[in-house]
Amino acid sequence: xxxxxxxxxxxxxxxxxxxxxxxxxxxxxxxxxxxxxxxxxxxxxxxxxxxxxxxxxxxxxxxxxxxxxxxxxxxxxxxxxxxxxxxxxxxxxxxxxxxxxxxxxxxxxxxxxxxxxxxxxxxxxxxxxxxxxxxxxxxxxxxxxxxxxxxxxxxxxxxxxxxxxxxxxxxxxxxxxxxxxxxxxxxxxxxxxxxxxxxxxxxxxxxxxxxxxxxxxxxxxxxxxxxxxxxxxxxxxxxxxxxxxxxxxxxxxxxxxxxxxxxxxxxxxxxxxxxxxxxxxxxxxxxxxxxxxxxxxxxxxxxxxxxxxxxxxxxxxxxxxxxxxxxxxxxxxxxxxxxxxxxxxxxxxxxxx
Ligand code: PHE
Numbered sequence: 001x002x003x004x005x006x007x008x009x010x011x012x013x014x015x016x017x018x019x020x021x022x023x024x025x026x027x028x029x030x031x032x033x034x035x036x037x038x039x040x041x042x043x044x045x046x047x048x049x050x051x052x053x054x055x056x057x058x059x060x061x062x063x064x065x066x067x068x069x070x071x072x073x074x075x076x077x078x079x080x081x082x083x084x085x086x087x088x089x090x091x092x093x094x095x096x097x098x099x100x101x102x103x104x105x106x107x108x109x110x111x112x113x114x115x116x117x118x119x120x121x122x123x124x125x126x127x128x129x130x131x132x133x134x135x136x137x138x139x140x141x142x143x144x145x146x147x148x149x150x151x152x153x154x155x156x157x158x159x160x161x162x163x164x165x166x167x168x169x170x171x172x173x174x175x176x177x178x179x180x181x182x183x184x185x186x187x188x189x190x191x192x193x194x195x196x197x198x199x200x201x202x203x204x205x206x207x208x209x210x211x212x213x214x215x216x217x218x219x220x221x222x223x224x225x226x227x228x229x230x231x232x233x234x235x236x237x238x239x240x241x242x243x244x245x246x247x248x249x250x251x252x253x254x255x256x257x258x259x260x261x262x263x264x265x266x267x268x269x270x271x272x273x274x275x276x277x278x279x280x281x282x283x284x285x286x287x288x289x290x291x292x293x294x295x296x297x298x299x300x301x302x303x304x305x306x307x308x309x310x311x312x313x314x315x316x317x318x319x320x321x322x323x324x325x326x327x328x329x330x331x332x333x334x335x336x337x338x339x340x341x342x343x344x345x346x347x348x349x350x351x352x353x
Contacts, residue, residue, distance in 0.1 A: 007062050010054070011069065017047050018073045025080050031088050038081050048074060115351040119220060119339055122327040123202050126222055129246045130200045133239065135224070138199040140183035142206070146173045148182035153263040154302045161262050166208035168217075176206035180223035181263060184299070184318055185307050188227065192308030196228035197316065202323065213335045220323035225299070227309060227316035233266070233298055236317035240296060244272045248330065253279065255290060264297025264318055275329055291329060294321035 021041040028034035041048055052070045055063050116124070127137055140148075146157075155162055165178035183201035191197055201223040209215040226235065241254045253273040261267045270293050274285035281287040296319035301311035324336050331350070333339075338346050 006058060007066065010051070010058060010066055013047075013051060014069060014073055017041070017051065018077070021048075021077050022080060025077070025084050028084065028088070031085060031092060034081065034085055034088055041077055042074065042081070048077075113351075115348055117339070117347065118327050118331060118333070118350040119323055121350055122330060123220070123222065123323055125247065126243075126321075126323075126326070127200065127202070129243050130224065133198070133242070135198045135200050135226075138183055138187045138201045139203060140177070140180070140186050140201060142177055142204050143170065144175060144177035144182050146175060148185050149175060149177050149179070152185040152303065152306045153181055154300050154306075155262045159262065161260075168206050168208050177203075178207055179205050179320060180221040181318070181320060183223055184225045184263070185303065187225065188304070188307030188309060193310070193313075195309075195314055196226065196231075198226050198228075200224045211337060211340075213337065216324070216336050216340065219336070221320050222323055224296075224319045225316060226318075227299065227304070227314050229314055231315045231317060233317065236296060236298065236319070239317075240270050240294070240319060244270070244293065247326070248272055248275055251278070256296075259295060259297070261295060261297055263300050263303050264295075265300045267295065267297035270294050270296055270319075276332075293326070293329075294319050296320070 021037070024037045024040070025034065028037050040046060043049070048070065052067070055067050055070065058066055131137070149167075150159070150162060151157070167178050168176040170176070180201050180203050183199075183203070187199050187201070188197060202220065204218055205221050206218050209217050211217060226239070237254075237256060244254045245252050251273075252275075255271050256268040257271065259267045259269045271290035272293050273279040274282060274289050274291050276282050276284045277289065279289040281289045285291050296317065299316035299318050304311045304314065304316065324339055327333060327339070328336065
């Protein structure tokens with residue numbers, strides 16, 4: 001029965017195409033591959049379209065049924081293609097979302113915050129105390145004239161007290177300042193005859209010293225100066241005692257010992273009761289119970305006059321302290337070189353709490 005064979009053959013081819021198509025649909029790994037499958041099986045030149053065109057060669061009574069068969073397969077494949085296309089699109093979207101995801105819960109990269117250098121911190125404390133007393137902060141050059149560093153401060157050439165300063169000279173008349181006292185003269189010259197003068201002058205100073213645990217060729221001082229009508233040594237004592245207690249604690253005692261500086265008269269050293277043993281005597285204060293903090297005195301009339309003030313009209317007091325020394329005492333630091341070494345383990349201890 002050739003007609004039956006033909007019909008059966010037609011159905012076999014259709015079945016083969018259907019199965020092959022379903023297999024290829026299932027095997028498509030992404031939307032693009034699936035589109036290719038769609039074109040291959042449902043396009044105008046696809047075997048299915050060709051098969052449909054052969055329906056006309058079949059026995060007429062079979063044609064409607066076989067035509068329906070082809071269309072049923074066609075519809076089935078279309079549905080399967082659409083289902084798969086949706087599945088693939090969903091998977092692709094999910095994959096893209098995952099790949100491009102920003103995890104907002106991921107902790108940020110922590111930035112290490114810097115800390116103030118202990119010397120800066122101590123200087124700021126000193127400045128705050130004196131600013132609260134009406135002082136201004138003044139500055140002067142580190143490369144200084146012999147005149148301001150010595151001459152105007154009552155230290156003429158050949159004065160034995162110059163020997164106390166191991167100076168670093170640049171020329172015969174220019175040197176790296178050995179102390180901040182020249183800022184006294186510069187400030188007074190700029191302000192004279194105006195009163196009151198109340199300044200502190202922090203800055204770097206230089207001495208020809210070798211670096212060891214207690215000496216450094218470069219260190220810092222804070223100078224202080226008050227000039228006014230009627231300023232007395234009592235003002236000096238009151239001001240510096242106030243400072244010492246603010247700086248080192250209200251329980252600190254202070255004492256003034258006679259001393260000598262060519263630019264103050266009388267001169268003194270101020271001690272505070274030892275921070276470590278509270279005056280009982282220990283290794284730090286070498287058993288004395290006192291620690292020297294600064295040098296001070298009434299401004300010498302020569303310096304007032306040289307700077308443009310009339311010593312008969314005004315008087316003043318001055319003081320100078322080593323910043324490193326204050327910081328070492330305040331924080332119990334035993335080696336001045338630590339200030340220069342940029343060791344983060346050292347520096348981080350001074351973060352403000
Ligand atoms: N300039 C002095 C020194 O370097 C300190 C000082 C300053 C003393 C002001 C008295 C008055 O040692």
